[in-house]
Amino acid sequence: MEAKKGRYGLYGGQYIPETLVPAVQEVEQAYETYKNDPAFQSELKSLMENYAGRPSLLYYAEKMTKDLGGAKIYLKREDLNHTGSHKINNVLGQALLAKKMGKRRVIAETGAGQHGVATATAAALMGLECEIFMGKEDTDRQALNCYRMELLGAKVHPVTSGTMTLKDAVNETMREWASRMDDTLYVLGSVMGPHPFPMIVRDFQKIIGEEIKQQLMEMEGKLPDAVIACVGGGSNAMGSFYEFIPDTSVRLIGCEAAGLGVNNPKNAATITNGSIGIFHGMKSLFCQDEYGQIAPVYSISAGLDYPGIGPEHAHLNETGRAEYVPVTDDEAVEAFEYLSRTEGIIPAIESAHAVACAKKIAPSLGKDQILVVTISGRGDKDVAAIARYRGVKIFD
Amino acid sequence: MTRIRKAFENKKAFIAFVTGGDPDLETTEALIPQMAAAGADLIEIGIPFSDPIAEGVVIQAADERALRAGTTTDKLFDMVKRVRSKVDIPLVFMTYINPVYTYGSERFAKRCAECGIDGIIVPDVPFEEREEVNGACEAAGIELISMIAPTSKERIDMIACQAKGFLYCVSSLGVTGVRSSITTNIREMIDHVKKVSDIPCAIGFGIATPQQAREMAAVSDGAIVGSAIVALIAQHGKNCIEPVCRYVQEMKAAVASAWCI
Numbered sequence: 001m002e003a004k005k006g007r008y009g010l011y012g013g014q015y016i017p018e019t020l021v022p023a024v025q026e027v028e029q030a031y032e033t034y035k036n037d038p039a040f041q042s043e044l045k046s047l048m049e050n051y052a053g054r055p056s057l058l059y060y061a062e063k064m065t066k067d068l069g070g071a072k073i074y075l076k077r078e079d080l081n082h083t084g085s086h087k088i089n090n091v092l093g094q095a096l097l098a099k100k101m102g103k104r105r106v107i108a109e110t111g112a113g114q115h116g117v118a119t120a121t122a123a124a125l126m127g128l129e130c131e132i133f134m135g136k137e138d139t140d141r142q143a144l145n146c147y148r149m150e151l152l153g154a155k156v157h158p159v160t161s162g163t164m165t166l167k168d169a170v171n172e173t174m175r176e177w178a179s180r181m182d183d184t185l186y187v188l189g190s191v192m193g194p195h196p197f198p199m200i201v202r203d204f205q206k207i208i209g210e211e212i213k214q215q216l217m218e219m220e221g222k223l224p225d226a227v228i229a230c231v232g233g234g235s236n237a238m239g240s241f242y243e244f245i246p247d248t249s250v251r252l253i254g255c256e257a258a259g260l261g262v263n264n265p266k267n268a269a270t271i272t273n274g275s276i277g278i279f280h281g282m283k284s285l286f287c288q289d290e291y292g293q294i295a296p297v298y299s300i301s302a303g304l305d306y307p308g309i310g311p312e313h314a315h316l317n318e319t320g321r322a323e324y325v326p327v328t329d330d331e332a333v334e335a336f337e338y339l340s341r342t343e344g345i346i347p348a349i350e351s352a353h354a355v356a357c358a359k360k361i362a363p364s365l366g367k368d369q370i371l372v373v374t375i376s377g378r379g380d381k382d383v384a385a386i387a388r389y390r391g392v393k394i395f396d
Numbered sequence: 397m398t399r400i401r402k403a404f405e406n407k408k409a410f411i412a413f414v415t416g417g418d419p420d421l422e423t424t425e426a427l428i429p430q431m432a433a434a435g436a437d438l439i440e441i442g443i444p445f446s447d448p449i450a451e452g453v454v455i456q457a458a459d460e461r462a463l464r465a466g467t468t469t470d471k472l473f474d475m476v477k478r479v480r481s482k483v484d485i486p487l488v489f490m491t492y493i494n495p496v497y498t499y500g501s502e503r504f505a506k507r508c509a510e511c512g513i514d515g516i517i518v519p520d521v522p523f524e525e526r527e528e529v530n531g532a533c534e535a536a537g538i539e540l541i542s543m544i545a546p547t548s549k550e551r552i553d554m555i556a557c558q559a560k561g562f563l564y565c566v567s568s569l570g571v572t573g574v575r576s577s578i579t580t581n582i583r584e585m586i587d588h589v590k591k592v593s594d595i596p597c598a599i600g601f602g603i604a605t606p607q608q609a610r611e612m613a614a615v616s617d618g619a620i621v622g623s624a625i626v627a628l629i630a631q632h633g634k635n636c637i638e639p640v641c642r643y644v645q646e647m648k649a650a651v652a653s654a655w656c657i
Binding site: 005013014015016017018019020021022023161162167168171174175178179180181275276277278279280281283286288290291292293294 | 445446447449450452453456460463468469470493494495496497498499519520521522523524525528543544545546547548549551555566569570571
């Protein structure tokens, strides 16, 4: 019996209905085959370089460094990837896997819409049918991304069950997959869900950290002192951290969405406020009540508005290898505006959580120390929401 | 012989599902003995969950109603304990792993036994993860009900060999909910089970009409009906007892008539 596969310490596992088990095992077997297949890897490498635009820049944020007066700050520019976020790294890998598995249709959940847009893009490129499930609340918050997905040929299903946000979109995509798996792959968007997804998504995202290490070696000849990334499910953070896990001198800092504050019920700070549970196929930490009812979480950022966290993050937190800090809406919006004005880079509101954390800790560090902040996506999609937040009316 | 096995002795079983606490606990408490009197051979009581990923829209809505009405796992235990003194048929809980796990699997199973629950169905715990709850169930003397699906195929052997109580055979892909027709080759699935085990097989997902129930029971040991009952509860609210019991009688008669086929 292989009861303990796909575990990160206590966390992880494969808690899914029997109907889906063969489909998930099929993905597991296919991935085991292709991850070591040179032809698959070279095809993926070519897509990453010639389509997604990798490697992404590691940019020395000189003005921000001077302004904060402490550690030297580098920004890992995942926002410059095709489709505007790190999500493309994972979907190119999974869509290629879908093709190799003989699937002709992909389905995916999306929160902010970045993963949906990336999946729709990869599907268009590879000639796959694509359907995206997105909480009704998020289709309203991110109307532009919805239309982008439709432009790319995907069908967008607004999800009206539950809290109508990311977790409900995941529920609905799982339900859809359980009803049609012969020709369909569920392209999961983060390092979460049942095994093997946390592993597959981490493997396709770990290129972020590998590039950071190599680029920083070339520029500074040393390792960073800390790597900072925002965490919802945690894919850009896991991608940024993974390469550095053995380098124990490097602090790994995940920034979770504290919404209106960790003591206000309107937050999504899973590590700070969550407890251990089993949901969406994995044992991990979740925001929930004493009876295991999943809490309706909140963040200004649709991409971090998720009541759980990937199991490997839960494990890194437990072992102390990574630390996780809450960042509020206010702090994130302030950082969003700060980076826009200071460096001329408009970050995604998700990534702005990591920028806010860097702003807090950089001044207390020495000028010889180096912080790398992953800018997981660009902020164009958030401009309307930030205007609303500031009470600015930009549409009639 | 356990109470669950007895429900299948010398007859085809009609298994009825209700979401506990929908529209409120008082109604469920009154409904269960009446359903038993109307002919239900086994009743599944759903512990409502915020995110029931194996359910279709009808039971999703019931879970939301029950949670809004303030239903909790502890209140359901108390209710079942009161109901147990009024009914002899087996009662099983159907819920998701998170409410069980956060309650504490041992504590949950022990409390089930104390309150007269005979078994539990946890659809998001597949065979490979069953130790999450199975040890606790065995220690408490309740049965963890296994499920097979149309996709199970060669997995059926190992699942059926370990199955306890009865085997929940999922009729169709997808989630719970009424279907106009069931296209899976159920007979083949059941034959596969019977080659390796004498576990009673009951078919669920998609059954709503007496004709469907009769057809499904004819090729198995029983039929499970959830969404069709929950839809009546949604329609009639607190006044659901009479229409639900009328429906249960009709369905029980259809299932019973499959005995002679």
